[in-house]
Amino acid sequence: MKHVEISFITINYNSSQHTIELVNSILLKTIDVSYEIIVIDNASELKDFLILREFLKDIEKVKLVRNSINAGFSAGNMLGVNYAGGQYYFFINNDCKLLNNTAGILKKFLELNKEVALATAQILDANNNYSSSYKQFPHLLKQLFGNSAQRKFSKNKFPSNKIRVVEPTQVEVVSGSCMFFRSDVFCDIGGFDTVFFLYCEEEDIAKRVWDTNRKVFFVPEAQIYHEAGGSTEQGFVMQREFYISYYHLLNKHYNRASRLLLKSALFSKLFFRMFKKKMGMKVFLSMLGGFSEKNSLRYYQKVKKNNE
Known part of the structure; x- marks a missing residue:
């Protein structure tokens, strides 16, 4: 090389x-x-x-x-x-x-x-x-x-x-x-x-x-x-992806007590946002489901052949 x-x-x-x-x-x-x-x-x-x-x-x-x-x-x-x-x-x-x-x-x-x-x-x-x-x-x-x-x-x-x-x-x-x-x-x-x-x-x-x-x-x-936003489109799926990643970050770098406090603070934030923001209800419901990693976009990708 x-x-x-x-x-x-x-x-x-x-x-x-x-x-x-x-x-x-x-x-x-x-x-x-x-x-x-x-x-x-x-x-x-x-x-x-x-x-x-x-x-x-x-x-x-x-x-x-x-x-x-x-x-x-x-x-x-x-x-x-x-x-x-x-x-x-x-x-x-x-x-x-x-x-x-x-x-x-x-x-x-x-x-x-x-x-x-x-x-x-x-x-x-x-x-x-x-x-x-x-x-x-x-x-x-x-x-x-x-x-x-x-x-x-x-x-x-x-x-x-x-x-x-x-x-x-x-x-x-x-x-x-x-x-x-x-x-x-x-x-x-x-x-x-x-x-x-x-x-x-x-x-x-x-x-x-x-x-x-x-x-x-x-x-x-x-x-x-x-050019902010030029490489990804915003929407509910992207918002959910952010919080899936955020949960992984908290689980990786914080102890149990700190994780609980940070997630509780986020719960309050998203609860009140539910009444003010577009798609707020969908995001909050996703939080109730724990922002499960199974919903990450990584699991919705398809392998493309060389000619696709």
Whole structure:
């Protein structure tokens, strides 16, 4: 395998135009580093895949891998890792575009700060406004009283994602749309937990980085554009999938008492939302069923043959 410094890894699922625009932005903006681009097609419709394959066929830096099943975010990215040879893994949603030498900036920051294992860039939306590049891990104080109370009483004074941060800053969790990893650390902690089909992967893996006494940082000099919602459609099924993942996150990282308190806080939240939000009743009924993993989208996928 040819040595490269950075392996870009992205997933395409029936959104070839987004992937094409991402690849173009990488080719245009990434300078002074060696890199490869690994595109995992997560069993898109044949028409979409063929459009993507035709565009990528003559780009030497790109490896396109056709998955026979929609494996979701975690497993799709882990498939990409199998083809990655970089010192750094840059996991980036296909509905993003680089706005500057994002990868080069993040690489330089990690080279200068050996204790940092995971970093993210400043994310901008369609109106050029600052979007959410980082967030907090679920905490009981946060569930009961909001982010402000959590930050006030936490021993780690992580910044609010509602203020503009202009210097590299420690954060608790980075956006899953843009994760820049030291590949050795990523592999050492086992990579993404593939039980997560969609959602909460970033909370889980950031928590595991912190548990190894390494740091997570937001680097605002690096910038990307993210078309929020471009890679998934919203609706009841997606809301249910989020809470299935959220329950898995709580069950994995909290003791029994903490899980009970956090789930009780969520019960109250969803009970009152039932009367205010569209599909609130369906979501609440799903909670009464324990947001069972058997309802996850991972169990509704079909294997596609090579010609499908």
